[in-house]
Amino acid sequence: MLDTTLPDFLASDAQAAERDAVGPGPVPLTLDVNNVSHSLFIEPKTTLAEALRDSLDLTGTKVGCDRGACSACTVWLDGKPIAACMMLAIDVGSRKITTIEGLAHGDELHPVQSAFIAHDAVQCGFCTPGLVMSCAALLESNPTPTIDDIKAATSGHLCRCGTHPHVHDAMLDASRIRKT
Amino acid sequence: MTSADTRLQKYPVGIDSVSMAEIERRVPAGEAPPLPPNPQLAVIGKSIPRINGRAKVTGAAPFTVDVKLPGMLYARLLRSPLPHARVMSIDIGAAERHPGVRAIHVINDVVGRAVETTGQNTPAGTSGRRVLYVGDPIAAVAAVTPEAAQAAVDLIKVDYQPLAFVVDLEDARKPDAPRVFAHPVHGESFAGGNPAGTALPQQGNVRGPNKSGSRGDAAAGFADADVVIEGEFRTQVQTHCCLEPHGLVADWRKDGLTVYMSTQFTAGIRAELAAAFGLPLSRVRVIVDAMGGGFGSKSSAGNYARAAVTLSRQANAPVRLVLDRHEEQIDSGNRPATVQRLRVGARRNGTLTAIAIDTYGTSGVGLGAGIGNFAQAIYDCANFELVQSDVFINAGPGCAMRAPGNVPGAFALEQTIDELAEKLGMDPLTLRGRIDLSAVRREERRIGAARFGWNRRRAPGSDSGPIKRGLGMAQSLWGANVRTNSACEVRIFRDGSVEVLSSVQDIGTGIGTVLAQVVAEELGLRPEDITVRIGDTEYPAGPPSYGSLTTASITPPARNAAYQVLRKLIEIAAPSFAAAAGNLAARAGRISTADNSRSIGFREAAAQLPTDQIGVVASRSDDYADFARKMGDMASAQNALGGVQFAEVAVDTETGIVRVERVVAVQDCGRPMNPLQIESQVQGGILQGISYALFEERILDRHTGHMLNANLEQYKILRSRETPAIEVHLLENYQGMSATDAYGIAEPSNIATAPAIANAVYNAIGVRLRQLPMSPAAVLAALGRIPQRSGPT
Known part of the structure; x- marks a missing residue:
């Protein structure tokens, strides 16, 4: 389920608007995914779903509609489910992402x-x-x-x-x- | 068959909960011996967890959209923004100059729709073709990134001459309506369940009538009737909405073409692309691993796959083309709309004297808006008259969707039968007991009525408050289909490992798991001992995953191949433990004599193989007592598939909201191979049926021709909150017809749901809803609380 309380990333969007504009070319950013820190160099318009699938090859996260209507792309942001197609990778910041690949503990399934x-x-x-x-x-x-x-x-x-x-x-x- | 290559065998026959008997059949010599009923088997008939379950719950299962090849390009399609236009010119110059572009293909030959005998593609004085609907593909671009491909698509300049169009079904039937086709059309389509018919009259946008399927003398039947029930029913366009979009990666190389494609039919795509590109079958390979849903819409290569292959050939690189959700909604097929006028005549005792159906519908620019064989075949009635027409509109072509034809057909007929029962003062089950000759459905009605509590049913509109509850039921009919061009290999390796190989694909039904069960049963092993290799045309050509024919087509050859390769192994190994080969059987990981006095481990036996592996390829034999029908590769077994469903609804007469609270389904599929997977299929059929009944509808804007709800939030589909309690009961129905006696389940589980709900809604509110979807607005209009809306598009 998508979190229906005011999402954190709206607040971070507002903060981002106050920063200097970035892009459209690639920018460096760090993503903490499944407890591993990844350094990426991607365009600011890249969604979290695209970053996971295309840059990190974590293709378990699926894109069904690309507009937040089907929830196939659900991942955890600091432990809460979000639609990865509706968030820009650049807005994740230091928060922890958990994907389907990171749910099991080694061979032991959740x-x-x-x-x-x-x-x-x-x-x-x-x-x-x-x-x-x-x-x-x-x-x-x-x-x-x-x-x-x-x-x-x-x-x-x-x-x-x-x-x-x-x-x-x-x-x-x-x-x-x-x-x- | 001569007696030399056949033998006589006794097979168990009957319905497990009714009575069992034996029947003697003459069968080909290579057939595995008769299987006893499921309770006596070790693996078949057990709810084995699906073999790719772990891959699917961990995200590891590779879908087509996950395929990445070195140097892969990304393709996008340019689609018509207009519902009807002449393409006067196409300028690809600016697109070609885009730095990321590697290939551009202008699409001149289109497939998957009705085709004019003359004149469609190159109207005089123009450089291109006529586009016939919003979304009609015009060109395709391959570029180094998806963004570059889209940018280049946007740079293609098309000079359109807009033409008059029509997207409303009733408008399209008028004599002065804009013509979708100027000339007579032909083509193939199974969108309505039956072949679309050839050499039919065509006036304006109306092609027909097609009267094939009629029998007897309907007029005489109505003259004989004591009562006649008449009604008009309307069903909407439903879109498939597979969660994985249509897509492929095409890799054209000098030595051949490899295609990774989300498809229901690898072998069919191979044949289609080989023919389209002039390649030998041996040089085309089609691969699908995990596959994200098809429901009829991923059965052929279509324009998009042809475009991707062409781009790959031009660019000399692999090309990925995946449709987005908007494209999925407007140009990946749909279930046609229908308008059905029914007349049913009967005597006072319920005996049917005549059924007459006059129906038209629209498959957009495609053919086949028919109503299948439901009304034609389900009830005993000597006089049946069918008049069907297709109406063309400027919308994407329809195609087969789960139980094509029979789903809208059952919605109309099963409500009419209930109306007849009421007029005759009979219980709906009693009337069906009189007019339905199927022993299978008789048992299904008995079991279902008891489990559902049919005796709780009251007179229509009995509840006094604003929320009214009702009970209803309806029945299914679907062919027990088989594709005889279905093959499978089973290999035993020297280390005792075993493989089963076929191009058959698992679209979510779990056929790979069922193959492991069949081979394990025959070889006396566990399902996890069997390596399943499917979804690749490098293996023996398997059946499609449509027509509910997959299990019926591929499990008998799998079992026969396992049986025959085991006989080879036994011949080799028997001397080592001084046993007579003919007397040996495999069970519990060993090969043993009948009295179990002597045995050898399966691995020890395999270690004696003279080569690293032995294998046998088997293909689908004809059913032992012959098929009811056989045409080319396709056949139907003698006993059709049934199914009876009961629904309990609550109708809020103030809001118009219908809630389905409970469904009981009793279904049959011959020998059930994996009851848990079958239950999943039946639940899916029911939920799609509820969604069709209450929520789904394609809405076209008659002013622009655009689909207004071409997404997944405004095109409403049932989700978890609308999911009722569902109980599934499976019959075991043995017929002694093949090495497994197994048939399909996917489509029959989708047919009875909508009419069962409609009959329950009538029982709740005492007003009959003859139009789908049964939305809150439709319910309130039927109750007279708001004005009737105009007909659907």
């Missing part, structure tokens, strides 16, 4: 990932990384979500194959496993 496999909450799989990121974020903030909490947390995600019922099953299961 409980949400394991539950998605066990409940077949995956069909074509294109929306799956974004859904997993929103579901995992929900469990971080609410270890015992109700079915309505789960529906709300995933309400921004478009899944054309219709995995929603199995996503709901997987999430209820993952929260049970976490409790025990």
Whole structure:
């Protein structure tokens, strides 16, 4: 789910406007992605989704609509889910980005990932990384979500194959496993 | 077949919850022996987790949009901003001078739409063709970055002479409407489920009527009827909205063409591109790994893939062309709109005496706005009259979308059958029990009614408050389709490892997992012991992923190939433990005698291979009792697929909002191979059906011809909050027809949902909604609370 409170990056946009203009040519910037610091040299207009996919080869983050309508590109910004297609990489600053590639601990999957496999909450799989990121974020903030909490947390995600019922099953299961 | 190359075998037949029997079939000698029903099997029929699940939940699964090749260029298409125009001239000079540009291709030959017999492409006195809809592709540019490609596209100067256009279905039918085509057209399309018909009359924008499929004497049938029900139903244009856009990377080299493409049919794309570019099949390779949804729209190469290949040939470099979401909405296919006028005649006891359907619809500039074979085939009725016409409008061509034809067809007929039941004073299930000869659906109605609690159903409009609840049901019919041109290889290696190989692609259904199950079952191994190599035309040519035919087409040859390669292994290994080869079987990782007295490990046996590997390629045999129909590579099994769905809705009569609260689906697909994956498919079919019933609609602006909701926020699609409780029950229906007896599920699960909801809405409010989508405005208009809106575009 996209955070509906006033996003931090609006504030940082305002700060950016006060700085000297940059671009249109490439500018240096540093991105902290999955606890690794990356130095990039990219155009200021590059979205976070483009930076992840094209510059860092982290192609698990998918772009379905490129305008914040499908949530396929969901990543974490300081632990909160955002649409990576709706944020410029240059506006990330020092905040930590977590992508689907950074969710598991080595070979050990996040409980949400394991539950998605066990409940077949995956069909074509294109929306799956974004859904997993929103579901995992929900469990971080609410270890015992109700079915309505789960529906709300995933309400921004478009899944054309219709995995929603199995996503709901997987999430209820993952929260049970976490409790025990 | 001579008796020398056939043998007689006894097969289990019947529905598991009804009764089982045995039937003797004469089968080709190479066929694997009969499989017992699922409960007696180790791997088939079990809910094995999908083999690429881990890759998909970790982001590692490689989709076409993730493919990057060294030196790869980026392509964009120039598309018509006008709904109808002559292209007087195209000036690519400025685009050519853009420093990033490597190739420009002006598209003169277009595919995927109706084609005029004369005169369409090069009108006299012009340099180019006529463009027929907003989004019609005109040129393609390959450049070193996506931005450079778009900049160059913007530099192409096109001199358009605008022509009169029409995008409204009813306007287009008028005699004085602007003509989309000036000459008679022909072409192929399965957008309406059945072939579009040839040599039909054409007047203005109306092509037809096509009366094929009629039988008996409808007039006599209506004369015999005690009651006649009439109604007009309208269904909207639905777009596919695959989450992964259409796209490919084309890599043209001197020694051949390699294409990485998000497609439902690798072997078909190979054939199509080989023919289009004059290449031998052996020099074209098509590859897809993870594939982000197709639903019918990624079955052919289309104009975009031809453009990318042409650019790659010109630039001598790989070219990536991926559509954006706006292009997806306006030019990647759609489910045609229909207007159906139904008349159904019956005797007082429910016996149908006649069905007559007069229908027209629009597939844009394409053909095939038909209603499939649903009304033609589902109920027992001697007299059936079908009159179908296509109406052309200046909009992107339709194409097959999940259960093409039968989805709009069922929406109209299943509501009419409910109206008939009410008029006759019969329960809808009782009437269907009288007119539906399918033993499968009879059992599905029985199970579904009990699980759903059909006996809770009350008279229409029983709730007194503003929120009214209702129950409804409807049925499915879909062909048990097979493509006999489907092959598979199974290899055993000297170290005991096993591979299954086919060009068949996994578009999200999990066919790779099912292949691992089939081969593991036959070889006595575990699914994780089988390496699955699919989605690449370097392997034996497999079936498409459309028509719900994939499992039915590829699992029998997979099992037969496994059986035959195992016989080879056994012949080699049997002497080493003094066993007679004919007496040996593979189970639990060993090859054993029937009495289990002597055995050898599968690996030990494989170690005796004289070569590093042995393999067998098998292709799809005909069904053992023959097909109902066979034309070329395509066939339909004798027993069609059924399915019955029940829906419970709450209608807010003040806001007009319909909420689907619960759906119970009882479906059949022959032998279920992986129940959990099948449940996923059925849930998806139901959710797409709810979305079609309540939310989705392409809206074209009649003043500009542009689609007004060409995105994913204003084109409304069901999401998690609108997802109801869904219960899926699967029949096991054994017929003894192939080595696996497995058939499809994707499309039959999408047919009954919308009419079940419509029947439930009627039961809730006592007013019938005959138009899709059943939006709040449509509900309020039906209740007389706001004025009726005009017809859909």
